[in-house]
Amino acid sequence: MNDSCTGLLDVDWAAFDPWRIQALRHRLTDHALLQPAQLVELGKRLENAGQVRTHSGEATAGTPFNHAPRLHPNRRPAAETLQQIHQANAWMSLLNVQCDPLYRTLVDEVLDELKPRLDAVDPGMCYRGGWIFVTSPNAVTPFHFDKEHNFIVQVHGRKTLYVWDHRDLVAASEEARDRFHAHHERDLLVWRDDLRARARVFHLEPGQGVYMPSTSPHMVENGNGASITMSFTYYTAATRRISALHRTRHRLRALGLTLPSVGHYPMLDTLAYALHRGLTVSGNAARRALGRKTCPDDAPYASANIA
Ligand SMILES: [Fe+2]
Structure with missing residues (x-):
């Protein structure tokens, strides 16, 4: 094979x-x-x-x-x-x-x-x-x-x-x-x-x-x-991006806005991903300011206690 x-x-x-x-x-x-x-x-x-x-x-x-x-x-x-x-x-x-x-x-x-x-x-x-x-x-x-x-x-x-x-x-x-x-x-x-x-x-x-x-x-x-x-x-990189797009759709749905399915409109996905990045950067900064941990999904290993 x-x-x-x-x-x-x-x-x-x-x-x-x-x-x-x-x-x-x-x-x-x-x-x-x-x-x-x-x-x-x-x-x-x-x-x-x-x-x-x-x-x-x-x-x-x-x-x-x-x-x-x-x-x-x-x-x-x-x-x-x-x-x-x-x-x-x-x-x-x-x-x-x-x-x-x-x-x-x-x-x-x-x-x-x-x-x-x-x-x-x-x-x-x-x-x-x-x-x-x-x-x-x-x-x-x-x-x-x-x-x-x-x-x-x-x-x-x-x-x-x-x-x-x-x-x-x-x-x-x-x-x-x-x-x-x-x-x-x-x-x-x-x-x-x-x-x-x-x-x-x-x-x-x-x-x-x-x-x-x-x-x-x-x-x-x-x-x-x-x-x-x-x-x-x-x-x-692709699974993380798609996951981020779904999380963004979820946030927007809560505001009454339903986006087309992920992958149907690449330009729209690009805009949604930029929105996600902006929200993530500001959210992580706020968590750090409050002394809370952030959990990056690009860590080498799953589970927090491995470098
Ligand atoms: Fe499973």
Whole structure:
């Protein structure tokens, strides 16, 4: 698939488009850091750092993603859940694994390999992140989207990944995207079973993966075994600009002004982005004057406590 076929991820770069969903292959299934015993130890460390997200296997495609841990709690500690994942009836995500010095090497190993190719078509990689999903048989990841571009790889077990185009306004309205970029709320993203017919569907086995552009809605159904999956994520100059445009639309909508969809009128987008830049510069200056922290989205790594 790759013209070199020697790296950790095999991506068809001739066909790669940063805004198109694409299948890939990888060589991470035997990686020492992705074996169950290592993940139990990582789970202990990240739980102490408040970087574990979990819910029970009762969550469905239509469960509101942001509220799944509260609606369907998994009360077992991370280590116990991970050790007993086959019968734990749980969904667990080890968040921001780049915060862990050992796992940051894995995130960098993969993203450093991809970066020269990505820079050619989608420059400005920043806000690097790694997310490891360890899930029980038949667990479901509710319908949602994320801000980052995402190379997701299946390490152990089987799952079915449903992905919708990031421009699919039936799967996710422009207003839902505006609100998500402005407040990280996904409450306007509503699951309907008939959306399945509009999705790209990937039946993933170990060694397979998918590239998902920023804000591509997705939903995942595990097979009848436990699963280990990892995502390598990042922002680029383009994802940051589009996010800013959605945040600006959200602000203007609150004033009664609805702009056309992002990307339809480039000149209008340019003006909206200039407005955003002006508001951001003055807002950050005000926050600094009040002694408050600013959270730049062009930091090298996601999560605040990494340089
Ligand atoms: Fe996601």
